Amino acid sequence: MNENICAISTALGVGAISIIRATGPEAIEIVNKIFKGKDLTKVDSHTINYGFIVDSKEKVDEVLVSIMRAPRTFTKEDMVEINSHGGISTTNKILELLLENGCRLAEPGEFTKKAFLNGRIDLVEAEGINDLIISETESQRKFAMNRLNGNLSRLIKDMRKDIMELEGKLEVAFDYPDEIEDDEDLTYNELKTTMINIKNKLTKLVNSYKDSSIIKDGINVSIVGKPNVGKSSILNHLLDQDKAIVTDIAGTTRDIVEGTLSLNGIKINLTDTAGIRETDDLVESIGVKKSLDIINNSDLVIFVLNNSEELTNEELDLIHNTSVNKIVFINKCDLDSKINFEKLNNIPYIKGNTKDANGLDELKNRIIEMFNLEKINSSDFNYISNARELSLVKKAESVVSESINNLNATLPFEIVADDLRISYIALGEIIGETYNEDILDEIFSKFCVGK
Ligand SMILES: Nc1nc2c(ncn2[C@@H]2O[C@H](COP(=O)(O)OP(=O)(O)OP(=O)(O)O)[C@@H](O)[C@H]2O)c(=O)[nH]1
Numbered sequence: 001m002n003e004n005i006c007a008i009s010t011a012l013g014v015g016a017i018s019i020i021r022a023t024g025p026e027a028i029e030i031v032n033k034i035f036k037g038k039d040l041t042k043v044d045s046h047t048i049n050y051g052f053i054v055d056s057k058e059k060v061d062e063v064l065v066s067i068m069r070a071p072r073t074f075t076k077e078d079m080v081e082i083n084s085h086g087g088i089s090t091t092n093k094i095l096e097l098l099l100e101n102g103c104r105l106a107e108p109g110e111f112t113k114k115a116f117l118n119g120r121i122d123l124v125e126a127e128g129i130n131d132l133i134i135s136e137t138e139s140q141r142k143f144a145m146n147r148l149n150g151n152l153s154r155l156i157k158d159m160r161k162d163i164m165e166l167e168g169k170l171e172v173a174f175d176y177p178d179e180i181e182d183d184e185d186l187t188y189n190e191l192k193t194t195m196i197n198i199k200n201k202l203t204k205l206v207n208s209y210k211d212s213s214i215i216k217d218g219i220n221v222s223i224v225g226k227p228n229v230g231k232s233s234i235l236n237h238l239l240d241q242d243k244a245i246v247t248d249i250a251g252t253t254r255d256i257v258e259g260t261l262s263l264n265g266i267k268i269n270l271t272d273t274a275g276i277r278e279t280d281d282l283v284e285s286i287g288v289k290k291s292l293d294i295i296n297n298s299d300l301v302i303f304v305l306n307n308s309e310e311l312t313n314e315e316l317d318l319i320h321n322t323s324v325n326k327i328v329f330i331n332k333c334d335l336d337s338k339i340n341f342e343k344l345n346n347i348p349y350i351k352g353n354t355k356d357a358n359g360l361d362e363l364k365n366r367i368i369e370m371f372n373l374e375k376i377n378s379s380d381f382n383y384i385s386n387a388r389e390l391s392l393v394k395k396a397e398s399v400v401s402e403s404i405n406n407l408n409a410t411l412p413f414e415i416v417a418d419d420l421r422i423s424y425i426a427l428g429e430i431i432g433e434t435y436n437e438d439i440l441d442e443i444f445s446k447f448c449v450g451k
């Protein structure tokens with residue numbers, strides 16, 4: 001923990017500025033050894049200092065060095081940030097000098113790990129930092145900021161406080177049963193109400209996991225149908241770019257074509273597929289197999305039909321036999337229709353054409369409705385975000401449910417209190433009140449080096 005670590009914190013490449021960071025009890029002394037300018041060991045905390053990084057006497061770069069002394073820093077240890085000119089060789093050279101002078105190369109996320117171990121942030125907030133760094137959409141950013149701001153941590157801490165109080169009351173009741181009658185506050189009903197309240201909050205968190213996966217990973221949408229119905233044209237329109245090749249030759253798309261768009265701030269991972277048909281062409285048949293596989297890995301399938309051709313049994317079978325969410329898009333509605341709509345058997349459809357971009361807004365709105373994207377985007381973003389948190393919240397939820405049952409069954413207060421303690425510990429694990437090294441390693445290994 002007390003080691004001095006360093007890393008390049010900006011992306012390594014050609015850029016105006018790079019930041020090389022160091023933290024630890026001797027971080028300032030180490031940087032001072034390779035700095036020509038003021039004596040950094042004597043400057044005030046939270047100052048930016050102009051000078052040069054030097055190797056023996058040779059100037060390596062002209063830099064600005066931020067000095068931040070413990071404990072008012074990200075890691076709660078002394079911290080130095082060197083703003084150098086960007087570029088691969090200068091940045092690497094400065095890192096090399098820090099390594100030669102006593103720093104060790106930081107592991108991924110090690111700065112944040114120090115911040116956690118030194119009690120500056122909890123685990124939920126730490127994960128929020130990484131979520132923020134990797135966020136691509138507006139809702140991913142809001143979601144990450146909510147964690148980083150400590151809103152989810154507060155919710156969990158409040159629940160733990162309620163559980164602790166409840167446990168205290170139950171223990172009093174167990175130790176001094178006579179006092180129950182005298183103490184108006186301590187009635188079964190009140191205890192039960194508090195426990196049900198906690199249980200409801202936990203259930204809400206468990207249910208939030210679905211929405212948080214949508215925010216974090218986006219929605220996988222595939223565009224599927226016979227050759228030449230206009231799948232690639234639809235992809236290009238939705239992405240607003242000419243990503244996939246469009247021709248009037250059936251079998252143009254042979255491999256998948258992917259792109260992303262944002263709907264209500266949520267990432268939509270769109271996949272255009274090879275038109276599905278029987279074919280002797282080896283390459284095309286592999287593409288067709290891929291198309292069929294993709295259907296089952298999608299959150300939503302857009303089945304495209306050609307308005308100017310009759311519906312085939314293969315198309316109907318595919319639509320009816322697909323169990324994932326689906327939207328039927330009848331394309332080429334600028335042409336005369338040959339579709340027998342009755343055969344669709346009440347499956348809802350959208351009519352449109354890509355020539356005038358008709359029906360595509362309706363298609364987007366249907367996706368927004370189907371996945372409740374408006375609600376997700378206007379919610380409080382107090383969601384749990386990964387399998388670790390989900391399993392711990394589920395554990396707490398089931399134990400609280402169990403203790404409500406035990407209270408109903410008038411089991412001894414001691415048993416109810418024991419169960420509540422288990423839920424208290426499980427919630428504590430989410431914020432890192434208790435942890436083991438493996439869990440920390442797993443969490444921080446996903447971070448960038450230098451964060
Ligand atoms: N009239 C009309 N033609 C369209 C429409 N949408 C696409 N097309 C034309 O239909 C042909 C096939 O379009 P694509 O988008 O390549 O069709 P696809 O389904 O991707 O075809 P494959 O990749 O072969 O499976 C092209 O000539 C398009 O210009 C439409 O709404 N109306």
Ligand SMILES: [Mg+2]
Pocket residue numbers: 231232233244245246252253272273275
């Ligand atoms: Mg195509």
